[in-house]
Amino acid sequence: QWIDDCPNSLYSALTYKGGPSWREHLRKDLGNVSGLRPMIEDYEDQELHDLMTNLAGHDMASVLDCFHNIEGDDPTCFIAYTVKGKELPLAGHKDNHAGLMSPEQMAKFQVQMGIAEGDEWNPFAGLDVDAQELRVFLKQVPFAQGPDRRRHAAKVPVPESLPCPKSDKPISTQEAFGRILYDIAGQDGDFAHRIVTTSPDVTVSTNLGGWVNRRGIFDRHRREDIFREEKVVSAQRWAMHPDGQHVELGIAENNLFLTLAALGLSYSLFGERLLPVGTLYDPFVNRGLDALNYACYQDARFMLIGTPSGITLAPEGGAHQSIGTPLIGLAQDGLSAFEPTFVDELAEIMQWGFGHMQADSGGSGYLRLTTRPLTQPLRQMTS
Structure with missing residues (x-):
C-alpha cells in the first residue's frame, strides 16, 4: 500500500538514492506498524533497495503467471510498472532520459553483468545457462516456428484507364x-x-x-x-x-x-x-x-x-x-x-x-x- 500511495517523484528519488534513503522513509512512515520495523532491519541496504525496486514488470515469474492465467482469445492489456534504467547508476533520476554513463560506470556495469571483455556482442554472454542449450530452446519456441508474420496478397488488376468525367462546363x-x-x-x-x-x-x-x-x-x-x-x-x-x-x-x-x-x-x-x-x-x-x-x-x-x-x-x-x-x-x-x-x-x-x-x-x-x-x-x- 505504501508503494501504491507513494508519489512517482518520491519513488524515483529514493530509487536513485538507494537503500539508506528507503530505510529512512520506511521507518518514518511505517515505523509504528506492528512487526514491520524488525522486518525492515533484517535487510541490508542493497537488499532493501532491490526489494523496493522489484516492481512487477521486472519480476518475470509474475509476468508469466499473468500471461498463463488469461483465459480465452479476447485482446488483453497488461499494465506493468518498471523502473527506467533499472540496475544502472542513472535509475530513478529525473534527468536520465538524456543521461549517458561514463566509461568507468560502463566498465563497472559490464563486470556486474558478468560479460567478459570482447564478449560484448555475444548474445549469450553473462547468462548462467549453456549457450547451445539456449540456441536449441530458441529454435523451438512458437514465435520462431512461423508462419511468416509478413503475409502476401495478390495484386488487384487496375483498369488501364479510369472513367474521366466529360463536361462542357467548368468543373473542379x-x-x-x-x-x-x-x-x-x-x-x-x-x-x-x-x-x-x-x-x-x-x-x-x-x-x-x-x-x-x-x-x-x-x-x-x-x-x-x-x-x-x-x-x-x-x-x-x-x-x-x-x-x-x-x-x-x-x-x-x-x-x-x-x-x-x-x-x-x-x-x-x-x-x-x-x-x-x-x-x-x-x-x-x-x-x-x-x-x-x-x-x-x-x-x-x-x-x-x-x-x-x-x-x-x-x-x-x-x-x-x-x-x-x-x-x-x-x-x-x-x-x-x-x-x-x-x-x-x-x-x-x-x-x-x-x-x-x-x-x-x-x-x-x-x-x-x-x-x-x-x-x-x-x-x-x-x-
Whole structure:
C-alpha cells in the first residue's frame, strides 16, 4: 500500500538514492506498524533497495503467471510498472532520459553483468545457462516456428484507364474525383470491391457521397438509414452493413490516418489487399501528421485526398487556408504528392496511384484538389 500511495517523484528519488534513503522513509512512515520495523532491519541496504525496486514488470515469474492465467482469445492489456534504467547508476533520476554513463560506470556495469571483455556482442554472454542449450530452446519456441508474420496478397488488376468525367462546363478536380469514384462504384469486379474509403466529418463535402450511396457504410451489424426511415429528405442514402465500403469517422483527423494505416497494411498483416482512399480538408492534414508519418514508416499503402486545398476554402476563415501542406507532400518519405489542375490529369494520377500502392517498391499517394471550377482542355492524353 505504501508503494501504491507513494508519489512517482518520491519513488524515483529514493530509487536513485538507494537503500539508506528507503530505510529512512520506511521507518518514518511505517515505523509504528506492528512487526514491520524488525522486518525492515533484517535487510541490508542493497537488499532493501532491490526489494523496493522489484516492481512487477521486472519480476518475470509474475509476468508469466499473468500471461498463463488469461483465459480465452479476447485482446488483453497488461499494465506493468518498471523502473527506467533499472540496475544502472542513472535509475530513478529525473534527468536520465538524456543521461549517458561514463566509461568507468560502463566498465563497472559490464563486470556486474558478468560479460567478459570482447564478449560484448555475444548474445549469450553473462547468462548462467549453456549457450547451445539456449540456441536449441530458441529454435523451438512458437514465435520462431512461423508462419511468416509478413503475409502476401495478390495484386488487384487496375483498369488501364479510369472513367474521366466529360463536361462542357467548368468543373473542379474535387467534383471530378467524386464522379470518378461514383462511376467505379457502379462497376462489378475485384477492383471496385477492394476500394475502401474513409473520412472524418467531411464525407459529403469532399464529394464521397455518391460512392457511399452506392457502396454503403461499413458496420458489423446491418442498420437502416434512420433519415430515410424517419422520412427526412436527404440526397444521401447511408445504409450500414458488413459489406459497406466506407468507414465514417466523425471529427477525427488523427483517426483518419490511423485507419488508413491499418487498411493500408492489410496486405502484409492479413494477406488481403485493400485499396484505401481517405479524404479530408487539406488544411487539416496537419492535425494527424504523427500518425501519417508512422503510417508511411510502416509502408502502409493508401491514397490521401486533401480537398479543398490552397485558398479555395479561405472564405471559411484564415485557418482553412492550406499553403504549407505541399511541403508535407514533398518531405514525407513513402508519399508521392500531386496537384492536378485538370480532370484528365486527375484520372491518370489516380489510375497510377492505385497501381503504385500495390507495387513492391511503391508507396502511398497524396493528391491536393480544389473546388475551383476550370474550363477543361480538349485533348487526348498520351502514354
